[in-house]
Amino acid sequence: MTIVADNLTKVYKTATALKGIDLRITEPKIYGLLGRNGAGKSTFMQLLAGFDRPTQGNLLVNGMKPFDNQAVTENICLIKEADNFKKDLTIEQTLKIASMFYTNWDKQLAADLLQGFDLDKKRRIKNLSKGMESALGIIVGLASNASVTMLDEPYIGLDAASRAYFYEVLLEEFERSPRIIILSTHLIDEVSNLFEEVIIFRKGSILLRKSAEELRSESYCISGPAAQVKAFTSDKNIIKEKSFAGTTQVYLLSSDELKRTGDLAVSGVPLQDMMVYLTENRGVHA
Numbered sequence: 001m002t003i004v005a006d007n008l009t010k011v012y013k014t015a016t017a018l019k020g021i022d023l024r025i026t027e028p029k030i031y032g033l034l035g036r037n038g039a040g041k042s043t044f045m046q047l048l049a050g051f052d053r054p055t056q057g058n059l060l061v062n063g064m065k066p067f068d069n070q071a072v073t074e075n076i077c078l079i080k081e082a083d084n085f086k087k088d089l090t091i092e093q094t095l096k097i098a099s100m101f102y103t104n105w106d107k108q109l110a111a112d113l114l115q116g117f118d119l120d121k122k123r124r125i126k127n128l129s130k131g132m133e134s135a136l137g138i139i140v141g142l143a144s145n146a147s148v149t150m151l152d153e154p155y156i157g158l159d160a161a162s163r164a165y166f167y168e169v170l171l172e173e174f175e176r177s178p179r180i181i182i183l184s185t186h187l188i189d190e191v192s193n194l195f196e197e198v199i200i201f202r203k204g205s206i207l208l209r210k211s212a213e214e215l216r217s218e219s220y221c222i223s224g225p226a227a228q229v230k231a232f233t234s235d236k237n238i239i240k241e242k243s244f245a246g247t248t249q250v251y252l253l254s255s256d257e258l259k260r261t262g263d264l265a266v267s268g269v270p271l272q273d274m275m276v277y278l279t280e281n282r283g284v285h286a
Ligand SMILES: Nc1ncnc2c1ncn2[C@@H]1O[C@H](COP(=O)(O)OP(=O)(O)OP(=O)(O)O)[C@@H](O)[C@H]1O
Pocket: 012, 013, 014, 015, 016, 017, 035, 036, 037, 038, 039, 040, 041, 042, 043, 044
């Protein structure tokens, strides 16, 4: 699958959600789509799923526009954070409809996940708890086996154990059947290790796009006696600083190999801290 956004722009009456985005996604990977509230993540995913059309620019999947084009959308699955399904239908009916729409539907996986999430297929959507409805969204998303699968904050109401189960099956399924999986989330701490690549949106533009590998190689954790750490880091780009009993630990942004660190200990910065920093702050690295 080749996804190409070219000057992709979406203007709503009261807001410009996407401001001329250029983006190319081709490799099957788990992508983290990050950004503060209102950054444009959901809008991008809705355009990609063919739910809506751009105001300007182009978004093409294998050279075709997704809007109103079943030949494209039967291979693209978007699960939103809510309201994915018709309220009066049962789980069983919902899965049946999904199985008819998505060309690569995996019936066995849907059955296994139904059991894994402990859902009763006879129940109607309107009688499900928030967490159960999210679980059903995850089941449809994964069982769709769509070449482009997007999950837009799909865990609302899911308890910690169910979220852990979701992360586990997401990885398993990706390994079994690699595809483009785009996961939008604010729970960066929990999922940062799933992402092979992150794309961070800010105010309708792309702030940065980097692989987990790049993020790891562009940051360091320095620790040691407070005064020495301070002297060493005074002219550097600090992400985070923690002091305890005369010892200081500083996370630094730097793509150069650190030299003359003396007695200071140098290690890596946890990926989630980098992602949280870049998403929530200025993103000096952009
Ligand atoms: N249907 C709509 N009508 C009008 N404005 C909209 C609509 N959908 C989104 N917007 C606006 O577009 C901007 C981007 O919203 P979007 O939902 O894409 O952001 P987001 O990054 O997904 O945010 P969040 O993390 O809060 O879900 C916001 O200013 C939002 O208010």
